[in-house]
């Protein structure tokens with residue numbers, strides 16, 4: 001199965017840890033959205049989209065990339081994130097909607113807490129220090145293993 005993981009991780013590298021863990025299981029290529037050529041996506045069977053959550057949604061560059069794509073004809077996708085407050089149903093809604101508008105089939109979603117020192121939180125040393133931790137990475141690995149089992153051609 002050819003897998004591409006498109007991610008943004010600008011705050012503490014929290015989401016990069018998750019992307020790498022999943023990437024290892026799925027033998028995926030990891031890339032940032034501003035380096036993606038839309039026509040490249042064709043050659044992948046499964047595409048992961050993930051970032052930290054910034055102001056209640058995924059990074060703008062990820063959302064913009066999806067907006068720029070043509071219809072994807074039911075191509076399989078998954079969503080992931082790390083966030084100060086891990087509320088995936090809410091945090092993923094903008095990306096989920098855009099992916100569906102482009103006719104991706106969203107086959108899974110993963111999220112966990114990430115170290116957050118945004119704004120005034122810096123004054124108290126942030127929240128979720130040490131996250132993602134070993135347990136989070138194990139869950140990310142298991143999520144990726146399930147994708148591999150369920151969707152390998």
Ligand SMILES: Cc1cc2nc3c(=O)[nH]c(=O)nc-3n(C[C@H](O)[C@H](O)[C@H](O)COP(=O)(O)O)c2cc1C
Nearest residue numbers: 009010011012013014015052053055056084085114
């Ligand atoms: C500018 C900014 C805005 C953020 N907004 C939110 C938010 O709306 N909700 C939330 O739960 N976390 C928010 N966070 C925390 C990040 O989602 C969290 O730290 C995440 O793990 C960062 O991932 P990264 O290190 O991969 O960039 C914000 C962080 C920053 C820097």
